[in-house]
Amino acid sequence: MEDDARMARNRAPESVHPARGEPPALELRDVHASYGHIHALKGVSLHVSHGEMVALIGANGAGKSTVLRTISGLLRPRGGQVLLGGSRIDHLPPHRVVALGVGQAPEGRRVFPRMTVAENLDLGSFARADRAAVEADIDRVFRLFPRLKERLRQKAGTLSGGEQQMLAIGRALMASPNVLLLDEPSMGLAPMLVESIFRTIVEINRQGTSVLLVEQNALMALGVANRGYVLESGTIVLADTADGLRNNPRVQKAYLGIA
């Protein structure tokens, strides 16, 4: 497919292989999580190296968002470990995890609808003390998403779906994260817009932010990621390079619509 090839050219650079022994930017070791009696994650292990973009794909209800919730601290894992740069963060509350450098654009782009674009972005830097650097980051967000700059005074709830997604990502970037967690940034967007958002995600990754990209749109996600994991019913069933997954018959059949 032509689109496909274009995205492949846009792909993030191969990750720099870390010196032996250097811990990955983010790592999950045998993580279990549940909602009441629902055992949503059954021993998930994955990692994102520094500067890497990793895709996590899977069907509805596989547990993708749950993985992100256990990383960000919204959900406390019942077992296993979450490590950020080698240090455990699995017992920290979300505001501490943000302060340590994990930014998340949540599923369904949960911006604060009754606040302006400017207020939303400002809230993104809530946990930070380095005000001068915040100014630089807001410029970075405006360069990545010029649309947001034009709509600073507009209420976030009145933005289009694509613009709200830009705002959700921009807000996460305002925390100056080392690791960016994106939950289905393509959801509900027109194909043109999806491409443009993905180009920006690649750009963010090129600038040095490690990215864990959760997607149902496996084609797009594997088009930009270095590596990927396939999650089924709370278990990682496949882990490979993005190309490896794209050429895997099982992935082609289940997630790429290729018979």
Next chain:
Amino acid sequence: MMQLIQNLVLGLLLGGVYALVAAGLTLIFGVMRVINIAHGAFLILAAFITYSLWSALGIDPLLAILVTTPVIFAIGWVTYKTVIAPIRTAPMASTVLLTFGLALVIEGVMGTIWGNSSTAIRPGYANESFTFAGLFMPKAQVYGGLVAVLVLLILGLILSKTWLGRAIRAAATNPASAELVGIKVAAVAALVFAIGIAAAGAGGAIVGVLYPFVAGAHYQWIARLLAIVVLGGMGSLNGAILGAVIFGVAETLTAAYVSPSWATAVPYAIVFAVLVVRPQGLMGSRLREDAVAT
């Protein structure tokens, strides 16, 4: 005509007092989904503290707000930490039960300290009135209403202009998203509870000057405050203010033109009529943003 204007102004001033107290109640609900049945009890508690400051030390009751509000704020914060925090995520029905119990405890404490007879705060201006252009305005109501509006404005400025206000609004719209940007929602909740109680406290000091009160008066207050908040839309600050003004004006006009004995009943008829048409209240939204997700 002059009579009508006078009653309207008095109704608006009363509405200002109601608005201040109801703002605290709706704010607490908006951020933590806790219906604080003890809100009226905190109001009466503040009235008693004001009474003591006035009778023992001779401090003007409205100036005493500068003392009572911080005291009530501290009481609210401690109450949150000890009583509310452990049940914050409990179902709403159990928070109603718990805060009702809290109201009874406060009532008992007040009865023990100040007794159960009717108490009145009567500063020098209590029996004086402003008269101009044929209007006749009791000074206590004018001062009380203006002080209430002033405190409410300060509260509004905190909410709209400060980082704390922004954090509060974020936590009220979507607690999970607020956490994800680094807001410590639990700490915000403690502050909101204390601020909400402090607003009731400031209102209580004013109410103590306007009417005699007893420890058990909190039942009437919580009924009225809940009606105001439901009328405006649970959790909506502007709704609470609008509801409070409607209540204040309706009560005053009913007392003047129908009968004082109907003054408390008529506003509830208005609430009922509004809810039939708009179940979510005048300015309430049907759902919280995150209620549809997760």
